[in-house]
Amino acid sequence: MLAKPLTLSAPGKAILHGEHAVVHGKAALAVALNLRTFLQIRPSNNGKVLICLPNIGTSLNWETVRLRTLLTVFSDGLDESKSPSPEQMDALKEFAGITTELSATESLGTLAFLYLYLSISAKYGQIPSVEIVVWSELPTGAGLGSSAAYSVCLAAALLTACGAIGCPVEEEKSVVRWPEEELELINRWAFRGEQVIHGKPSGVDNSVATWGGVLRFQSGKITSLKRVPTLRILLTNTKVSRSTKILVAGVKDKILKFPAIMNPVLASMDAISHECESVLEAMAESPSQEYYPVLEELFDINQHHLNVIGVGHSSLDNVCRVTATHGLHSKLTGAGGGGCAITLLRPDTDPLMMEAARQDLSACGYECWETSIGAPGICLHSLSSLKADVLHVFNSV
Numbered sequence: 001m002l003a004k005p006l007t008l009s010a011p012g013k014a015i016l017h018g019e020h021a022v023v024h025g026k027a028a029l030a031v032a033l034n035l036r037t038f039l040q041i042r043p044s045n046n047g048k049v050l051i052c053l054p055n056i057g058t059s060l061n062w063e064t065v066r067l068r069t070l071l072t073v074f075s076d077g078l079d080e081s082k083s084p085s086p087e088q089m090d091a092l093k094e095f096a097g098i099t100t101e102l103s104a105t106e107s108l109g110t111l112a113f114l115y116l117y118l119s120i121s122a123k124y125g126q127i128p129s130v131e132i133v134v135w136s137e138l139p140t141g142a143g144l145g146s147s148a149a150y151s152v153c154l155a156a157a158l159l160t161a162c163g164a165i166g167c168p169v170e171e172e173k174s175v176v177r178w179p180e181e182e183l184e185l186i187n188r189w190a191f192r193g194e195q196v197i198h199g200k201p202s203g204v205d206n207s208v209a210t211w212g213g214v215l216r217f218q219s220g221k222i223t224s225l226k227r228v229p230t231l232r233i234l235l236t237n238t239k240v241s242r243s244t245k246i247l248v249a250g251v252k253d254k255i256l257k258f259p260a261i262m263n264p265v266l267a268s269m270d271a272i273s274h275e276c277e278s279v280l281e282a283m284a285e286s287p288s289q290e291y292y293p294v295l296e297e298l299f300d301i302n303q304h305h306l307n308v309i310g311v312g313h314s315s316l317d318n319v320c321r322v323t324a325t326h327g328l329h330s331k332l333t334g335a336g337g338g339g340c341a342i343t344l345l346r347p348d349t350d351p352l353m354m355e356a357a358r359q360d361l362s363a364c365g366y367e368c369w370e371t372s373i374g375a376p377g378i379c380l381h382s383l384s385s386l387k388a389d390v391l392h393v394f395n396s397v
């Protein structure tokens with residue numbers, strides 16, 4: 001099916017408000033970042049499937065005839081709205097020889113790939129021999145949606161290789177996107193990849209990686225915000241590792257243990273997302289500095305809430321404290337427990353003060369960088385449009 005190599009990419013995301021609450025049916029506001037995951041898929045004629053994941057130091061390959069033996073486990077319930085079953089996951093773990101020797105990072109990335117490869121192959125009756133390389137500008141497991149960008153890239157590449165979606169070509173365009181109904185299919189399959197990695201994802205991260213821009217997400221309903229002001233955001237990676245799956249499970253336990261205490265907190269997080277959306281709309285309508293104190297206060301309140309539901313970390317509190325000494329407001333983003341924080345910058349934030357804040361954060365061992373928001377979702381690239389560092393990775397593996 002695949003005639004030539006394809007290169008595609010999907011963005012990471014930052015959640016402004018609503019992380020964790022969104023898993024329990026509340027609203028989240030999320031923005032696509034200009035940090036992306038790139039995937040190259042190449043047709044192969046050696047009867048093997050190879051996956052190379054340089055970010056996590058993994059390179060694995062399997063004979064397609066061996067993969068074919070697993071298809072029966074994946075051919076019941078071919079509806080893409082089904083969740084991965086425990087039997088399917090056990091079969092994959094046994095096949096891939098996943099034991100405690102493999103780190104969770106490697107095993108989850110491998111399992112998500114095998115799950116999507118076999119489910120999409122079973123559904124569309126193809127078992128393509130391909131080589132796949134995935135490389136990301138995003139830190140892995142740091143709250144910026146690396147798992148969703150990975151799942152969206154895999155879903156788009158495998159659906160294209162199996163002929164389930166077309167390969168959009170527009171002469172003279174360096175970047176092209178799939179039509180809306182094909183994006184919906186990519187997003188549905190990517191959600192299943194996220195289920196392998198996260199356990200119980202809400203779907204917000206894969207939706208942002210698929211559609212890009214700025215989204216409100218609630219109970220599976222995706223609304224693109226058409227008019228948003230230009231926001232400046234500083235990202236800080238505390239480099240404290242954590243797992244979204246474990247954090248999401250911890251919040252669920254707390255809600256079950258203390259429903260009367262936790263549910264009002266989730267309701268308040270929902271109200272914060274709605275309030276923030278109204279403020280962003282008003283700012284887009286008539287830009288004014290007067291909205292910033294409101295956005296900053298919402299960051300502060302939500303950061304306290306996230307600590308209450310048990311997803312804070314001393315390193316994240318430290319980012320808030322350090323940035324506050326420079327008059328800036330921060331909160332964790334994504335699953336928390338370490339990983340990244342976001343700091344709101346005003347259009348007129350003094351560059352010297354910003355530099356002082358960055359130096360203080362670096363002195364704590366954190367990495368920080370300013371990012372722009374609202375990047376495009378999953379897209380196909382022409383080789384000539386790829387940046388040198390991305391090309392270098394693909395040419396060297």
Ligand SMILES: Nc1ncnc2c1ncn2[C@@H]1O[C@H](COP(=O)(O)OP(=O)(O)OP(=O)(O)O)[C@@H](O)[C@H]1O
Nearest residue numbers: 105108109136141142143144145146147244334335
């Ligand atoms: N580029 C990549 N190569 C291989 N595996 C990846 C890559 N990016 C993400 N993964 C997989 O995703 C897992 C990290 O997912 P996790 O959901 O815990 O973090 P995140 O998506 O970065 O943060 P959050 O979900 O809070 O936004 C890794 O352990 C790995 O299995």
Ligand SMILES: C[C@@](O)(CCO)CC(=O)[O-]
Nearest residue numbers: 019020201202203334335
């Ligand atoms: C923590 C969480 O709300 C966001 C992770 O980026 C999980 C999810 O929505 O799937």
Ligand SMILES: [Mg+2]
Nearest residue numbers: 145147148244
């Ligand atoms: Mg994730």
